[in-house]
Amino acid sequence: MKTIAKRYDREARLYDLYEWLPEKLVFQKHRKRIFPELSGKILEVGVGTGNSLEYYTDKADVTGIDFSPKMLAQAQKKLNKLGKQNIKLMEGDIENLPFQDNTFDIVVTACVFCSVPNPIRGFKEVARVLKPNGKAVFLEHVKSNNWLIAFMQNLMNPLSVRIFGFNMNRDTRNNIEKGSLAVQKDKHLALGDIVRLFVCSK
Numbered sequence: 001m002k003t004i005a006k007r008y009d010r011e012a013r014l015y016d017l018y019e020w021l022p023e024k025l026v027f028q029k030h031r032k033r034i035f036p037e038l039s040g041k042i043l044e045v046g047v048g049t050g051n052s053l054e055y056y057t058d059k060a061d062v063t064g065i066d067f068s069p070k071m072l073a074q075a076q077k078k079l080n081k082l083g084k085q086n087i088k089l090m091e092g093d094i095e096n097l098p099f100q101d102n103t104f105d106i107v108v109t110a111c112v113f114c115s116v117p118n119p120i121r122g123f124k125e126v127a128r129v130l131k132p133n134g135k136a137v138f139l140e141h142v143k144s145n146n147w148l149i150a151f152m153q154n155l156m157n158p159l160s161v162r163i164f165g166f167n168m169n170r171d172t173r174n175n176i177e178k179g180s181l182a183v184q185k186d187k188h189l190a191l192g193d194i195v196r197l198f199v200c201s202k
């Protein structure tokens with residue numbers, strides 16, 4: 001098992017607790033807006049403890065994957081409580097997706113590419129499994145374009161990787177483009193230019 005997957009396994013039971021504040025202050029309101037709009041055959045990668053699951057409507061036929069079995073187990077508990085029949089969860093690695101080419105209408109992530117070990121390979125896999133007219137939707141935190149904030153993010157990055165398993169300083173837009181996807185929309189949502197919504201096509 002990859003080191004980062006082990007790290008998420010280790011923190012799975014406490015994840016919702018330490019993410020409570022950023023979730024309430026930053027991410028929840030964006031999930032509430034983004035996820036109900038998604039319909040068709042959807043792949044959510046890095047589903048984690050399932051913080052987005054409640055926002056899917058029954059127009060979405062969702063497969064959620066994660067490479068940490070213990071994060072997935074937390075998500076499964078939430079899914080059982082929600083009782084949604086249109087969502088299924090399974091173990092899988094975004095760098096080697098267990099799906100055929102051109103399978104999904106939408107691939108979506110929330111706060112995932114900060115921790116994917118090889119993000120460019122991950123984006124290439126997203127491009128591969130998307131249908132030709134499909135779209136990829138990434139709600140992600142990234143490295144700021146402000147040099148002082150970026151300097152602080154670089155400084156703190158080794159600590160956040162070691163303790164939590166995520167990077168604070170990923171140049172995600174650049175990685176998306178290197179990963180064979182075209183950015184159609186890049187919206188700054190919160191914390192200046194750190195929390196962003198990318199909508200991409202093949």
Ligand SMILES: C[S@@+](CC[C@H](N)C(=O)[O-])C[C@H]1O[C@@H](n2cnc3c(N)ncnc32)[C@H](O)[C@@H]1O
Nearest residue numbers: 008046047048051066067068071093094110116
């Ligand atoms: C910061 S958590 C976010 C979880 C969830 N998306 C959310 O918004 O709360 C990142 C998740 O991505 C998963 N992840 C990271 N790299 C992955 C990969 N290569 N394949 C599958 N899942 C991955 C981790 O296991 C973890 O559950």
